[in-house]
Amino acid sequence: GQNIDQPTEMTATEGAIVQINCTYQTSGFNGLFWYQQHAGEAPTFLSYNVLDGLEEKGRFSSFLSRSKGYSYLLLKELQMKDSASYLCAVSDSNYQLIWGAGTKLIIKP
């Protein structure tokens, strides 16, 4: 079967760095997405990786290792507004998205 695993909840301190991991087993791979979702709001796109390596976009970076079925989202210089859920999703062989359950990130002052 197809499966996406990510931690349910993480806590970090304002100004610090946090890494949210995602492991996947899917039928085919056409890229991996990270979305941010604030409580009660719609998910919004953060990043897309299809090749191995690190993609940096401001305070956020996303890493992919296809051979290990592994990705992480790195958030630097954490701000209170980064408190949200972070959703990992993989595009499978039919270009349909398989979603993880999301990681709720709590930022403490």
Next chain:
Amino acid sequence: EAQVTQNPRYLITVTGKKLTVTCSQNMNHEYMSWYRQDPGLGLRQIYYSMNVEVTDKGDVPEGYKVSRKEKRNFPLILESPSPNQTSLYFCASSLDGTSGANVLTFGAGSRLTVL
């Protein structure tokens, strides 16, 4: 402004009373999809549409219907709602559904309660 609009945002209804959640996008996107989101389960796809008059079942289609008569609209129909359909529903669209880099734009969500 490029957006996906869904209505109603909030709805409380009773078992068996047919309802429709509308979804409209103004980005000329070919691909549209409906998801439900429940605590601890993440986003689960209900139905999707690759283009006008083309719809396919997602992971949890039971109890739902959709139609795609026009490119911009993709309504979700609950013919006879039941309490287990109480959930947060999201409509989403993207340029097309035939590439990996298929970035979805989501509507604001519709919170449905079935009593």
